Amino acid sequence: MNKIDVVDILKKSDALLEGHFLLSSGKHSNRYIQCAKVLRFPQYAKDVLSTVVEQIKDLEIDLVVGPAMGGVIVSYELGRQLNKETVFTERKDGVMELRRGFEVKPGARIIIAEDVVTTGKSTIETKKALEALGGEVIGVACIANRTNDDIGMPIYSAIKLDIQVHDAHECPLCKEGNIALVKPGSREFKELGM
Template sequence: MDDKEAMEILLSLGAVLKGHFLLSSGKHSDTYIQCAKLFQYPKYSELFSKKLADEFAIDKIDVVIGPALGGVVLAYEMAKQLNVRGIFAERVQGQMQLRRGFEINRGEKVLIVEDVITTGGSTKEVMQVVKKLGGEIIGIGSVVDRSNDQVDFGVKFKSLLKINAVTYEPPNCPLCKKGIPVVKPGSRGNRS
């Protein structure tokens, strides 16, 4: 599967939305990637996860972790492909943390995965959790990188697909200025 095929699958599933969106970063955009549309199909979850896992196949990994909600299915599928544990972090009172009996042991080699990366905010929060617990971050993986090369995690970062989507700070958003209603479709939003 190359970039063109990956994009065709996302488009065919209605996972690439156009409009006026409020991203979890607080920024606005005319493009939204809803990977939940992809992950509802096990065959596509497996296909995309296998392709991404191949990018980390030579790395020694003990556990794969993703932030809830976008990284939950991907972390599970990546762990399955790499034959390691798969867990997720979630926000409790605004702070990312491990719950449900999940743990990272000191010295474990950790791969962090996320469905879509724009600013890298959620991923950086998970990185803090991993470091605090003594895990060693081996890399970051995502299905879609829409950061426009503006994010540096300081470790290996691989994505299946780069989408150059414009983001705006709310006060400078031309879509707001045109009076186009903003929609928040993501995991912290109220519509899907």
């Protein structure tokens, strides 16, 4: 297999964005990775996630679970390449849960699939929901790992990105006032009025 250049694929698909972004944490950043732009091309999804499959193929995995929305396509593609069952969790009344008749067998070894791991919020919520059903979460597989914190499980990623993040009141882009703030993600912000 040829070496996959993940950064090149992210750039070709316009997935690495430059600007002034409001993150789901409420913090601001000058760059954002929009994995949906990569995942719209099946060959790019296959290529980028094949680098993650190489890292996890020898783990004993029974089930791949992707939190909706960002993890759905990622979990499908990982499951396809690993030949494993894939399902997804979703929020109901603000709580991440397994729905639609999906099941977790007691003791099932699970890998959570995400597009990007930044704070680990949805990953940790998904882990909690799966463990409550008797599953054993053995890690998270993602396209981009942006976290600098330990989220309590191994992270297997196609790329590790170090993107500067600022509290809103300390954001240099806000202070400059030249670039409008954009909220590119899917999570709702009730407390921020978005």
